[in-house]
Amino acid sequence: MVLPKFKIEKTGAPFWFRSLIPVFTLLITFVLTSGLILWGKVNPFQAYYYFLIAPLSSRVSFLEVLVKSTPLILTGISVTVAFTTGYYNIGAEGQLYAGALAAAWLGTVLGDLPVFVNIPIMLVGGFVAGMLWALLPAWLKVKWEVDEVVTTLLLNSVMMFLVSAILNGPWRDPASGWPQSPEIAISTQLPKLIPRSRLHFGFIIALVIVAVIWFVLTRTSFGLKLRAVGLGREGALFAGISTRQVMLIAALISGGIAGIAGYVEVAGIQYHLIGEISPGYGYTGIILATMGGLNAIGVMASAMFFGLIDTGAQTLSRALGVPVYLGEVTQATMLLVILGMFLLQGYRMRRAG
Amino acid sequence: MHVVEMTGITKRFGPVVANDQINFSLRQGEIQALLGENGAGKTTLMRILYGLYRCDEGEIRVRGQPANILSPRDAIKLGIGMVTQHFALVPPFTVAENVVMGFRDSLWLEGETIETDVLAAAERFGIQLDPGATVRYLSVGQKQRVEILKALYRNAQVLILDEPTAVLVPQEVEALFDILRKLKEEGISVVFISHKLNEVTEISDRVTVLRDGRVIATMDTPSTTPNQLARMMVGREAFGVTREGEKSSEKVVLRVENLCANDDQGIQVLKGVSFVVNAGEILGLAGVGGNGQKELAEVLCGVRQPSGGEVQVDQRDMSGSSAGEFTAAGIGRIPEDRYTGLIGSLTVAENTVLEHLNLFTRKGVLDKKAIRKHVEGLIDRFQIKARPADLTRTLSGGNLQKLLLARVLAYQPKVLIAPQPTRGLDVGATEYVHTQLLEQREAGAAVLLISEDLDEILALSDRIAVIYEGEIVGVLPGRAADVEKLGLMMSGMVKEKDNGASKVQN
Numbered sequence: 001m002v003l004p005k006f007k008i009e010k011t012g013a014p015f016w017f018r019s020l021i022p023v024f025t026l027l028i029t030f031v032l033t034s035g036l037i038l039w040g041k042v043n044p045f046q047a048y049y050y051f052l053i054a055p056l057s058s059r060v061s062f063l064e065v066l067v068k069s070t071p072l073i074l075t076g077i078s079v080t081v082a083f084t085t086g087y088y089n090i091g092a093e094g095q096l097y098a099g100a101l102a103a104a105w106l107g108t109v110l111g112d113l114p115v116f117v118n119i120p121i122m123l124v125g126g127f128v129a130g131m132l133w134a135l136l137p138a139w140l141k142v143k144w145e146v147d148e149v150v151t152t153l154l155l156n157s158v159m160m161f162l163v164s165a166i167l168n169g170p171w172r173d174p175a176s177g178w179p180q181s182p183e184i185a186i187s188t189q190l191p192k193l194i195p196r197s198r199l200h201f202g203f204i205i206a207l208v209i210v211a212v213i214w215f216v217l218t219r220t221s222f223g224l225k226l227r228a229v230g231l232g233r234e235g236a237l238f239a240g241i242s243t244r245q246v247m248l249i250a251a252l253i254s255g256g257i258a259g260i261a262g263y264v265e266v267a268g269i270q271y272h273l274i275g276e277i278s279p280g281y282g283y284t285g286i287i288l289a290t291m292g293g294l295n296a297i298g299v300m301a302s303a304m305f306f307g308l309i310d311t312g313a314q315t316l317s318r319a320l321g322v323p324v325y326l327g328e329v330t331q332a333t334m335l336l337v338i339l340g341m342f343l344l345q346g347y348r349m350r351r352a353g
Numbered sequence: 354m355h356v357v358e359m360t361g362i363t364k365r366f367g368p369v370v371a372n373d374q375i376n377f378s379l380r381q382g383e384i385q386a387l388l389g390e391n392g393a394g395k396t397t398l399m400r401i402l403y404g405l406y407r408c409d410e411g412e413i414r415v416r417g418q419p420a421n422i423l424s425p426r427d428a429i430k431l432g433i434g435m436v437t438q439h440f441a442l443v444p445p446f447t448v449a450e451n452v453v454m455g456f457r458d459s460l461w462l463e464g465e466t467i468e469t470d471v472l473a474a475a476e477r478f479g480i481q482l483d484p485g486a487t488v489r490y491l492s493v494g495q496k497q498r499v500e501i502l503k504a505l506y507r508n509a510q511v512l513i514l515d516e517p518t519a520v521l522v523p524q525e526v527e528a529l530f531d532i533l534r535k536l537k538e539e540g541i542s543v544v545f546i547s548h549k550l551n552e553v554t555e556i557s558d559r560v561t562v563l564r565d566g567r568v569i570a571t572m573d574t575p576s577t578t579p580n581q582l583a584r585m586m587v588g589r590e591a592f593g594v595t596r597e598g599e600k601s602s603e604k605v606v607l608r609v610e611n612l613c614a615n616d617d618q619g620i621q622v623l624k625g626v627s628f629v630v631n632a633g634e635i636l637g638l639a640g641v642g643g644n645g646q647k648e649l650a651e652v653l654c655g656v657r658q659p660s661g662g663e664v665q666v667d668q669r670d671m672s673g674s675s676a677g678e679f680t681a682a683g684i685g686r687i688p689e690d691r692y693t694g695l696i697g698s699l700t701v702a703e704n705t706v707l708e709h710l711n712l713f714t715r716k717g718v719l720d721k722k723a724i725r726k727h728v729e730g731l732i733d734r735f736q737i738k739a740r741p742a743d744l745t746r747t748l749s750g751g752n753l754q755k756l757l758l759a760r761v762l763a764y765q766p767k768v769l770i771a772p773q774p775t776r777g778l779d780v781g782a783t784e785y786v787h788t789q790l791l792e793q794r795e796a797g798a799a800v801l802l803i804s805e806d807l808d809e810i811l812a813l814s815d816r817i818a819v820i821y822e823g824e825i826v827g828v829l830p831g832r833a834a835d836v837e838k839l840g841l842m843m844s845g846m847v848k849e850k851d852n853g854a855s856k857v858q859n
Contacts, residue, residue, distance in 0.1 A: 055663030239707035240677030
């Protein structure tokens with residue numbers, strides 16, 4: 001007597017299924033989390049309304065979604081550039097802080113130049129800082145094949161301690177004694193796009209970068225080289241592409257864009273550098289790049305969705321008086337379900353025996 | 354009495370029917386050849402028998418009893434063993450350990466006991482092996498003997514050999530055939546999968562010819578002729594191409610001087626290789642796989658840095674040049690592994706222009722129209738069955754090779770490096786590749802053909818060089834070479850330079 005065996009086969013998901021993925025994701029997440037929400041004595045339907053719909057229904061919270069998604073778009077794009085060429089940059093977090101450091105410094109020394117002179121200077125400053133922080137692991141990778149996952153990840157901790165040392169040492173606020181840098185000059189702050197909201201010019205910068213990277217990756221010969229190296233390093237080498245050079249450039253651009261994320265957070269939101277300027281935007285960027293399928297537009301959409309559920313988690317806890325953790329648990333569950341769906345859509349189960 | 358009877362076997366892979374209503378039976382103590390081109394369904398049928406695949410329809414009987422073979426474990430229990438081209442041996446273990454591994458259940462293996470045991474088994478079947486030798490240091494032929502012994506030790510009454518001679522030099526083939534004759538005497542039935550006619554006629558008692566997943570015929574081998582078998586195999590009369598005439602251009606285009614290189618482990622595998630290729634000739638480089646051909650091809654393709662020596666094209670030293678500079682100097686290269694040489698997840702169009710990107714770029718932006726026009730032209734000219742926007746990984750091996758040829762030949766190269774250009778291709782695609790190589794010769798290119806297939810080398814080459822353990826052991830004019838002579842040189846027994854004095858193999 002033989003028990004039926006099942007085997008998992010790799011096949012493409014049918015089209016009708018792919019278009020229903022968001023619906024399935026929502027249903028599964030709802031089922032998984034509603035028990036917990038009920039336990040918190042809240043109606044799950046109501047909770048989900050506040051989670052996903054309420055943030056989009058008022059102007060203030062809708063703008064907040066865009067504010068939240070700005071750094072995520074940038075780190076997502078940063079990781080996308082690196083991953084496209086097969087360079088697994090896990091260091092966007094540290095590179096973001098490098099850009100933030102540069103912005104906080106430039107913001108105190110640039111002074112009285114016009115705003116639209118300061119923006120490009122600060123932008124380049126943030127880019128270069130992130131790039132420099134990405135340089136060492138990238139160089140080790142192309143020169144000695146040192147695993148970039150390890151080096152970029154470890155450099156994140158180094159950067160966190162470096163920022164902490166600077167904030168607790170030379171840059172400690174003389175007035176309050178808080179570990180935060182002096183406020184940057186008003187002329188170096190990013191202007192607001194809409195009065196009485198937090199939405200700032202950094203959002204436009206992020207959109208422009210999405211457009212540029214999308215164009216570079218899909219329409220230029222450099223983009224084709226990046227993809228060729230990422231999809232088949234040997235084949236690319238054989239075709240005469242200098243894979244090391246391509247990888248090095250991609251790693252540096254990736255670090256630079258992460259640095260810009262740090263810049264827009266300092267110059268658009270905080271106006272000074274604090275140790276908690278990023279709640280893991282660099283790491284979230286990895287998830288976004290994967291979810292967006294390394295397509296710049298897809299990554300932007302994922303980042304905005306993240307901005308939405310981030311805002312939604314807060315709206316939920318405020319409106320229904322449940323702990324903010326409930327929102328966070330829902331958010332995390334949804335993420336896992338999305339990633340699972342993305343992975344499993346390529347497979348189906350068949351009876352084998 | 355039939356040991357194995359397979360009736361109405363059908364196996365589909367998606368839309369492809371690999372086996373279509375196949376009937377196959379094996380008598381006790383016979384050697385039956387399973388003959389057919391690549392993709393004819395030989396291996397699939399035997400994988401079904403060995404439990405690696407399940408058939409969609411059909412029935413298998415072993416010694417008259419219906420058999421439900423779900424895995425190799427079931428097959429082994431029924432006395433069926435299979436030796437594939439890819440050996441499943443543990444290199445740091447000894448021969449004896451490899452043979453008993455997984456069969457004896459005892460936790461602790463006593464070295465000496467199993468060694469005497471394995472030696473006894475080996476002697477019974479006339480297999481020469483040192484049970485105490487470490488598998489890592491064995492030659493390919495010896496490893497194959499270990500695999501055969503492994504199957505026999507598990508009491509195999511039916512032994513399936515999947516293209517066993519593909520990896521062997523002619524002398525080793527003879528040794529293998531001696532073993533097979535001995536097995537026949539012991540009453541063991543052998544299935545011999547091959548597409549080489551001379552071997553099939555030499556060793557088999559009966560032959561079953563497969564074509565496109567169907568059985569064309571099963572016959573007693575003595576009642577057939579190689580020509581008849583060839584016709585049934587390919588389904589038409591003429592096949593094969595040969596070069597015409599001798600051409601003696603003295604213009605050296607490619608010169609390799611004292612070239613040394615290391616493999617990925619840093620072990621020196623090219624030890625001072627020197628040869629020249631003239632304009633308008635094909636130089637065949639023969640040798641058993643793993644004697645430095647792969648590294649030589651990689652150096653000549655610009656993807657491996659040599660540790661010494663020179664590569665010259667038209668008297669220009671190419672040392673330290675990148676693959677791109679090799680292309681620019683007029684060296685057309687086909688990668689040895691067509692699956693890693695092309696990028697499967699890029700489109701046909703993207704792969705085609707990858708080598709000459711600068712010609713299709715305006716101010717950094719890809720000129721999609723020009724690319725499309727170029728690629729459509731090549732698809733037409735080289736009869737590639739693909740559309741420009743198809744992902745390359747969806748192409749068959751033959752079409753991949755056509756694509757690689759098209760990419761290189763679109764810009765008439767001065768030198769063409771072709772390592773193993775027909776490996777794994779069927780007769781039709783092989784013939785196509787051969788024709789293209791000969792056309793390049795006509796066009797005055799210097800062609801270096803690196804191949805393990807002696808028939809191919811003999812059919813195409815103006816001159817033949819033989820590589821053994823990283824050295825060129827001799828260069829012969831194509832006319833003066835035959836299989837016997839090349840075989841001896843390939844196994845390191847004879848060096849042409851020493852005027853036939855034999856060199857003791859260590």
